[in-house]
Amino acid sequence: MKMPGSYYDDLTDSELAGEIDALETQVDQIKARGLSLNMARGKPCPEQLELSTPMLDVLGSGSSLFASDGTDCRNYGCLMGIPEARELFGQIMGVPADRVFVGGESSLTLMHDVISHGMVHGIAGCEPWLLQAQRAPLKWICLVPGYDRHFAITEYFGFELVSVALRDDGPDMDEVERLVADPTVKGMWCVPMYSNPSGIVYSDEAVARIAALRPAAPDFRVMWDNAYCEHHLYDDHPTLANVFDACEAAGNPDLVYEFCSTSKITLPGAGVSAMAASPANLADLKAQLTVQMIGHDKLNQLRHVRFLRDVDGVHEHMRRQAQVLRPRFELVDRRLTQGLADLRVATWSRPRGGYFVMFNGPEGSAKAIVSLAGECGVKLTGAGATWPHHDDPRDSDIRIAPSFPSLEELDEALDVFVTCVKLVCARLAAASRGTGADER
Ligand SMILES: Cc1ncc(COP(=O)(O)O)c(C=O)c1O
Structure with missing residues (x-):
């Protein structure tokens, strides 16, 4: 101005x-x-927060604490999440339940851990970014204006942050397409729905162009942080194209990891996070997850599913939030x-x-x-x-x-x-x- x-x-x-x-x-x-x-x-x-506080009453010592597959949620196990929680997040992100990993209370932690995996072990069999970075500095595309905590993660791991304009309908895709021709460019942060902070929603064309990217780096990944996918202020709201469908159509099934959480659906201090990815990407990450933990808090997963029920229950709850x-x-x-x-x-x-x-x-x-x-x-x-x-x-x-x-x-x-x-x-x-x- x-x-x-x-x-x-x-x-x-x-x-x-x-x-x-x-x-x-x-x-x-x-x-x-x-x-x-x-x-x-x-x-x-x-x-x-009051809208979600009754969730704390849905599980008590008298409740059934078993998941739909018989898993005792009080005990160890179920690394990828209980089936009904994977199903619920699959509905939210528009993917089958078997493409979903259910995490702890923070999706930022999942994002951090994916980047950490790329640094130390490499993405899907590629050379670890830490080793690649010894030959040439690695770069990460940051759409601006954007979310400071995203930028902080890639800065923390030593990436050079490359700013690209986020327009009213999505990233400046000419610039993104130009940048990904460089094999040292390893990824891009995206908040495709109600972007933090400009609030824009990616157009179908922007989603299609992202899905059709042909990066020079085989380990280039898009971090699709769909934190606000359910956070409409009005019933008459924009819609976002399904990025995994677009990636499939473009012959690029492994390009994207998608993240979301219930931090701003239920309780940020005690929510549940989730990640969706292609079978190959999930298998790659599972190798790390298996070592990292035996399983996240399944009682909280169960509590969330019993409280929210399904994606229609989420929409109903979010209408109350919008009020x-x-x-x-x-x-x-x-x-x-x-x-x-x-x-x-x-x-x-x-x-x-x-x-x-x-x-x-x-x-x-x-x-x-x-x-x-x-x-x-x-x-x-x-x-x-x-x-x-x-x-x-x-x-x-x-x-x-x-x-x-x-x-x-x-x-x-x-x-x-x-x-x-x-x-x-x-x-x-x-x-x-x-x-x-x-x-x-
Ligand atoms: C775009 C975006 N992603 C992630 C988060 C934090 O998510 P979580 O609480 O699941 O770690 C926020 C919080 O403001 C956010 O704006």
């Missing part, structure tokens, strides 16, 4: 100075209130529109699902806005967090996470945010005029 053409650019120097004075007074008054509000991380609010979340997202849009639309200084997303709103201010504004909001008692996700190495080249992206605060707190936090945006934009306009001569 360019500053020229903003409301502040149209003011005379003295009008602009007056505006800055007034905004600085407002900011001082806000600081004096000693607020402590948080729009930083995408955590469910207590009201959402809690929708007013928060609508409040964000309303407050930003009321406060900023006429000033022509920023744009923001209006997602149909997921957990975030993406805010784009003028170039050079994000760090200043986040810092000023912090001084005013409103914590936001760190500026730059949606870029590899926290380095947003335009310093303009801010991720807003509206789920956790109450509506009243969110309202107050947005008021503060809008005031901070205005002051930073007004100061930028003044700075861009140099000596401040009145040009009008």
Whole structure:
């Protein structure tokens, strides 16, 4: 977003100075209130957690604690997950149950472990990435804006992070296709539905082009993190093409690992994660899983299936979640529109699902806005967090996470945010005029 053409650019120097004075007074008054509000991380609010708390009552000492195949869920065993949990996640991800591994409470851990497997043992019989990296640095495609914890995993394992634009309908596929011709490019992070943070959904064409990639590296993999596949805010919601069907059709069955979890369906502190993969990829990973554990928490798997029942039960439950979340997202849009639309200084997303709103201010504004909001008692996700190495080249992206605060707190936090945006934009306009001569 360019500053020229903003409301502040149209003011005379003295009008602009007056505006800055007034905004600085407002900011001082806000600081004096000693607020402590948080729009930083995408955590469910207590009201959402309440929706899933009855799940804790579905298993008791008097319940049957046996899975459908007779497995005693109190005991060791069932490495890949109990059959009904594999079935449920298979329905959620649109794959047969035998393509599913059910993990512990965190899908991020599964993603970390897949990359770790590639590093130490190699993907499906290929040379371990650690050894390959001794000859030439390995690279990973990071779609921007994206999820900081994804970037952190591949950074932790020493990959060079290559930024590629995520557009309104998916990745810049011309650029992805160009990059995968390089055999040192080993993978790509994707959040295909309600992407964190921009909220976009990949078009069918984007999914088809990803599935049809012909990477030079035989161990190139797409990490398809479908964390928000069930997180629609409206009944009338977009749909996502089935990536495994697209991969089959493109003759590329082993290209993708898909991940999801119930972190934001039930309880992030005690959910269940899952991964879907081709038979070859699952067999490859199973070699590691077998050594790593005897089996994850089957009582939690059973508890989840008895509570959610099937994919229709998940949809029903998520409609209740949406009733809690929708007013928060609508409040964000309303407050930003009321406060900023006429000033022509920023744009923001209006997602149909997921957990975030993406805010784009003028170039050079994000760090200043986040810092000023912090001084005013409103914590936001760190500026730059949606870029590899926290380095947003335009310093303009801010991720807003509206789920956790109450509506009243969110309202107050947005008021503060809008005031901070205005002051930073007004100061930028003044700075861009140099000596401040009145040009009008
Ligand atoms: C895209 C994405 N993937 C994964 C996670 C975390 O998933 P889990 O709780 O299953 O580790 C989040 C949490 O914000 C997320 O936004």
